[in-house]
Amino acid sequence: MIYSAKVMDHFSNPRNVGELADANGIGEVGNAKCGDIMKIYLKIDHDIITDVSFKTFGCGAAVATSSMATELIKGKPIREALQMTNKAVVEALDGLPAVKIHCSVLAEEAVHAAIADYLVKQGKDPADYGVKVPHCEGSCGCCDHCGE
Amino acid sequence: MFVYADNAATTRIDPDVLQAMMPALQDLYGNPSTIYSKGREAHEALDRAREQVAKAINCRPNEVYFTSCGTESDNWAIRGIARHYASKKGKHIITTNIEHHAVLETLKAMEKEGYEVTFLPVNEEGFVTAEQVEQAIRPDTVLITVMTANNEIGSIQPIEEIVKVAKAHNVFVHTDAVQAVGHIPVDVQASGVDLLSLSGHKFHAPKGVGALYVRRGVIPDNLMNGGGQERNRRPGTENLAGILGLGAAIEKATANLERDMNYVSSLRDKLIEGIVKEIPCCKINTPSHDRLPGTVNVSIKYIEGESMLLMLDMNGICATSGSACASGDLDPSHVLLAIGLPHEVAHGSVRFSLCTKNTEEEVDYILSVLPKIAQRLRDMSPLWEEAKKNETF
CATH class of the missing domain: 3.40.640.10 (Type I PLP-dependent aspartate aminotransferase-like (Major domain))
Structure with missing residues (x-):
């Protein structure tokens, strides 16, 4: 299994890593049993993502997709950020090994979860913005979601 | 190195x-x-x-x-x-x-x-x-x-x-x-x-x-x-x-098996002692008796094995992990699960296996690199953030 240079760059020099003290939208997806947890912190001002950071427990691809996802949504209106697909993350990283695609799904879900958290706190309905409810892809095969 | x-x-x-x-x-x-x-x-x-x-x-x-x-x-x-x-x-x-x-x-x-x-x-x-x-x-x-x-x-x-x-x-x-x-x-x-x-x-x-x-x-x-x-x-x-x-x-x-075993065991012991001393919250998975001279398997909690291997590799160190992500499998190592490790701890394992060709300087080098890698990944890990609140060091 070989990672692209872009993946290795984002793994070894992750952008926007850490906590955001004044975050007003926080989303966490994944679980430790599967080996991936992503937590995204958003600072949103008038529906614009003015700052973003992440913390991730996971493999090289998990760190790199988190880092790239934060780069892709920084400065964007939330409706635009919600259009960011896992495929866009994969393409921006010049591809991922097939077994690591679920990391990009997790990154997309973490963004949605953080935006949902913000919207709920604002008294808004995430569904009105097209926020996807994170769902298990069944891709890791080791958690209760997969019926084991 | x-x-x-x-x-x-x-x-x-x-x-x-x-x-x-x-x-x-x-x-x-x-x-x-x-x-x-x-x-x-x-x-x-x-x-x-x-x-x-x-x-x-x-x-x-x-x-x-x-x-x-x-x-x-x-x-x-x-x-x-x-x-x-x-x-x-x-x-x-x-x-x-x-x-x-x-x-x-x-x-x-x-x-x-x-x-x-x-x-x-x-x-x-x-x-x-x-x-x-x-x-x-x-x-x-x-x-x-x-x-x-x-x-x-x-x-x-x-x-x-x-x-x-x-x-x-x-x-x-x-x-x-x-x-x-x-x-x-x-x-x-x-x-x-x-x-x-x-x-x-x-x-x-x-x-x-x-x-x-x-x-x-x-x-x-x-x-x-x-x-x-x-x-x-x-x-x-x-x-x-x-x-x-x-x-x-x-x-x-x-x-010269006995001489070689003593030598490799001394490297193993030095590596285990150094890891335990330098890295909090880790678990040595290699038993304390009836064990191979060169094997050191350790779980560094709250981080994931493949990330560790990639960073070790960037520092010129070749090791392996029982993490699912490192092997491309869905589950972490069957051996680590068999000795009762929870999935998340098994995901954070790394194995060093030494032989007569390894030197004390190399063990010192691993010990100078690994704690920094563990810290760097823990600083990135939401699990470590939680653990710090609950564990006493």
Whole structure:
């Protein structure tokens, strides 16, 4: 299994890593049993993502997709950020090994979860913005979601 | 600095071993099965290598059969014994749940073919007991296969005691000694095993050559059909260069075994002590006794193994992990789960495996790099954030 240079760059020099003290939208997806947890912190001002950071427990691809996802949504209106697909993350990283695609799904879900958290706190309905409810892809095969 | 610390995965070819192989890659090209001088000299070289292996594990040369690798030896021993003796004895096989895939997957495939397999659990240090084996023996048990030493955590199983209970019930014993041969004393007369698998590339011979010891009088059915090589048991023109390498390597690895074990153990102990001292919240998965000299398996909690390996690699250190992500599997290592580690702790494991070629300076280097990597990844980890609130350091 070989990672692209872009993946290795984002793994070894992750952008926007850490906590955001004044975050007003926080989303966490994944679980430790599967080996991936992503937590995204958003600072949103008038529906614009003015700052973003992440913390991730996971493999090289998990760190790199988190880092790239934060780069892709920084400065964007939330409706635009919600259009960011896992495929866009994969393409921006010049591809991922097939077994690591679920990391990009997790990154997309973490963004949605953080935006949902913000919207709920604002008294808004995430569904009105097209926020996807994170769902298990069944891709890791080791958690209760997969019926084991 | 470059540090190769994955010797349980494979080893580099020793320069003396390479020298021993060279004739077979040059002038010694005859087919050992032919009768003219070119063939006879190849056959003589083959015989010498067989004697080297026999001497190293204390058996007769005609009890050594060369194979292509440890996996082939395991497959041959298990399938061969089962096929030959199932009609007389039965179709039940006993093993452990920490065997190498070469054994586990063979047995899982055989379950589908109508064999019944008991997978014995190990304790939290990674050991099975002879009592467990005895309790599992049934009238229809045809074979017990238990590894001599575990490849991931290094636990050494009580093979001699297992053989004693097996003999009392007239059951054959095979052991996968791939991680043991060349690293700890292996004596088939003392242990009494009926079959033993070994692999050259684990002790500085090339890849692609192994051997199976088969006690005289024990008859595993052949895996393959073909010519009369290896006394009609294992057809196929011999990999003479590999076999000469295996012979030279096993002789060299066992020549000063005690001295080498002491040296490698001292490196292992230094590495374990340093890790425990420098990195909070880690768990040493290698047992504290009955273990291989070179194996260090540690779980560094709240971080993930593949990330660690990538960062170690950026620092020139080759190691491996039981993390699912590192192997491309869905689940983390079956061995780490078998010793009772939760999934998330198993995901954070890293294994260093040392040999005589490693130095104290290299261990110092690993110890200067690993704590920083652990800290860097923990600073990124949401689990560490939580843990810091709950754990006291």
